[in-house]
Amino acid sequence: MVSVLLKIFGSNNLELAEDVVQDALISALETWKIKGVPDNPKAWLYRAAKNKAIDILRKEKFSESIDFEDPERQLLKSEYTLANTMEQLWDDDSIKDDFLAMMFACCHPEISEENQITFILKSLCGFSTKEVASSFLTSEDTISKRLYRTKEFFRKSGTRPKIPSSNEIVPRTKAVLNSIYLMFNEGYNSTHADELVREDLITQALLLCRSLTEHEKTNLPEVYALMALMCFHASRSKSRVSEEGEMVLLADQNRNLWNQELITLGNQYLNQSAFGKSMSMFHLEAAIASAHCAAQKFEDTDWKLILNCYDQMLAVSEDPVVRINRSIAVAEISGAKTALESLKQLEKDSRIQKYYMYHSVVGEFNERLNQHQLARNHYELAKRLTQSEREKSFLDGKLKKLSHLTN
Amino acid sequence: MNDYLMIIRGGGGLDSSPEEMQGHMAKWQKWMGGLAAAGQLGGGEPLMSEGKSITNSGATVLDRPLAEGKELVGGYIIFKTDSLEAATELAKGCPGLQEGSDLEIREIRKMG
Numbered sequence: 457m458v459s460v461l462l463k464i465f466g467s468n469n470l471e472l473a474e475d476v477v478q479d480a481l482i483s484a485l486e487t488w489k490i491k492g493v494p495d496n497p498k499a500w501l502y503r504a505a506k507n508k509a510i511d512i513l514r515k516e517k518f519s520e521s522i523d524f525e526d527p528e529r530q531l532l533k534s535e536y537t538l539a540n541t542m543e544q545l546w547d548d549d550s551i552k553d554d555f556l557a558m559m560f561a562c563c564h565p566e567i568s569e570e571n572q573i574t575f576i577l578k579s580l581c582g583f584s585t586k587e588v589a590s591s592f593l594t595s596e597d598t599i600s601k602r603l604y605r606t607k608e609f610f611r612k613s614g615t616r617p618k619i620p621s622s623n624e625i626v627p628r629t630k631a632v633l634n635s636i637y638l639m640f641n642e643g644y645n646s647t648h649a650d651e652l653v654r655e656d657l658i659t660q661a662l663l664l665c666r667s668l669t670e671h672e673k674t675n676l677p678e679v680y681a682l683m684a685l686m687c688f689h690a691s692r693s694k695s696r697v698s699e700e701g702e703m704v705l706l707a708d709q710n711r712n713l714w715n716q717e718l719i720t721l722g723n724q725y726l727n728q729s730a731f732g733k734s735m736s737m738f739h740l741e742a743a744i745a746s747a748h749c750a751a752q753k754f755e756d757t758d759w760k761l762i763l764n765c766y767d768q769m770l771a772v773s774e775d776p777v778v779r780i781n782r783s784i785a786v787a788e789i790s791g792a793k794t795a796l797e798s799l800k801q802l803e804k805d806s807r808i809q810k811y812y813m814y815h816s817v818v819g820e821f822n823e824r825l826n827q828h829q830l831a832r833n834h835y836e837l838a839k840r841l842t843q844s845e846r847e848k849s850f851l852d853g854k855l856k857k858l859s860h861l862t863n
Numbered sequence: 864m865n866d867y868l869m870i871i872r873g874g875g876g877l878d879s880s881p882e883e884m885q886g887h888m889a890k891w892q893k894w895m896g897g898l899a900a901a902g903q904l905g906g907g908e909p910l911m912s913e914g915k916s917i918t919n920s921g922a923t924v925l926d927r928p929l930a931e932g933k934e935l936v937g938g939y940i941i942f943k944t945d946s947l948e949a950a951t952e953l954a955k956g957c958p959g960l961q962e963g964s965d966l967e968i969r970e971i972r973k974m975g
Binding site for chain 2: 527528530531533534535536537539540541
């Protein structure tokens with residue numbers, strides 16, 4: 457709803473748009489409290505917001521706050537065309553288009569990723585500044601600043617929300633997908649935010665991506681692939697953390713807790729992603745996630761298929777994180793020794809040496825090879841490098857087990 | 864680029880049904896949308912048929928518009944274009960013509 461209102465008032469009037477939504481919600485609550493919830497609450501809300509928007513347009517007709525010189529907004533100034541234009545703007549298809557257009561505007565290449573997600577959550581997902589702040593574990597002040605910067609960018613650059621033309625749609629959609637995936641991971645991996653906010657982020661990322669699958673211009677193969685990937689990941693979210701709040705490794709997860717509905721959905725999306733020629737990273741990641749979800753037991757995992765996907769990913773571009781993940785598949789197929797060798801080339805990479813995951817994995821391989829001292833060194837290093845309390849307590853558990861073995 | 868005022872007199876679907884009204888408005892929408900997209904629209908509003916008039920240097924106040932019936936001013940549009948001829952061409956597209964209105968096009972005078 458905010459995206460339509462932004463189109464009506466101009467993207468420099470975000471507060472005004474939010475106020476209208478807020479007002480519509482309040483009047484809905486007040487009316488519904490007395491008269492009961494109407495048959496079509498969404499239509500009722502839209503109508504309330506539309507009428508409020510019309511009141512504002514009439515009031516602001518001769519003020520400077522709304523730019524009526526814009527050809528698209530000139531028709532909102534004259535009574536000859538106001539009602540009709542508003543009717544068209546609030547048409548369902550038009551609303552869907554505006555929503556997508558706004559998503560593309562938020563993911564403009566010149567806006568930093570942090571700011572992109574912040575603005576998406578605020579303007580499209582209806583998060584309050586406080587909620588956005590808590591999902592990033594940062595202050596409301598910081599979020600306000602980020603929002604301000606993005607609004608300034610829109611104002612100065614004159615960028616207006618629109619769905620990119622067909623020759624731009626692939627790269628621009630990719631940027632949107634990256635942003636959605638980041639948002640999803642923020643919810644999926646973050647160990648700081650509280651449970652509710654995390655689930656909200658996951659749900660919103662899924663909703664945003666689904667809206668891309670529903671539009672003929674943006675239902676690209678990689679959109680379906682990301683949708684599949686997120687469904688597979690989300691299906692496992694319940695089993696990733698124990699009741700005590702500890703992290704549970706894939707091998708030890710209770711697979712009965714996996715959400716079969718989401719896995720089925722993931723497979724459907726994966727099938728839909730198979731048309732066309734493009735093979736994105738999301739396709740490969742989704743294929744890997746699907747292989748994990750397909751295994752009834754950890755021992756059933758098709759590691760060869762997974763290794764093959766990782767090899768394809770590395771063939772596109774060398775990525776140390778992918779290489780680390782690949783080594784886990786290598787270890788399952790050819791043993792820890794070969795896995796360690798596959799990581800040899802990362803030993804000189806100073807950035808990777810500061811990445812806790814590398815040391816955690818190398819520690820694990822050494823443990824399997826009974827190199828307890830080496831394993832302990834790497835676990836200690838990993839513990840120092842991670843910020844996450846859950847990771848730390850997980851590594852503590854590993855270290856404790858090792859000290860039992862040596863003593 | 865000059866401004867031209869188009870005065871719309873008479874006609875109007877005052878006693879038309881809601882469906883007819885909607886049809887009329889859709890035509891206005893299309894026509895004015897075209898003008899706006901071409902940068903030729905300066906603005907414009909429809910008027911209520913009720914009104915008051917003041918005459919005799921303010922001595923007389925009438926409870927009706929000065930001109931009535933076919934002469935009643937029902938609304939105005941401002942065009943942005945280069946000549947009176949061009950403005951007249953634009954006016955020919957006005958849906959009011961099919962609703963029985965007469966149109967008068969005048970250039971807005973730049974004073975001083």
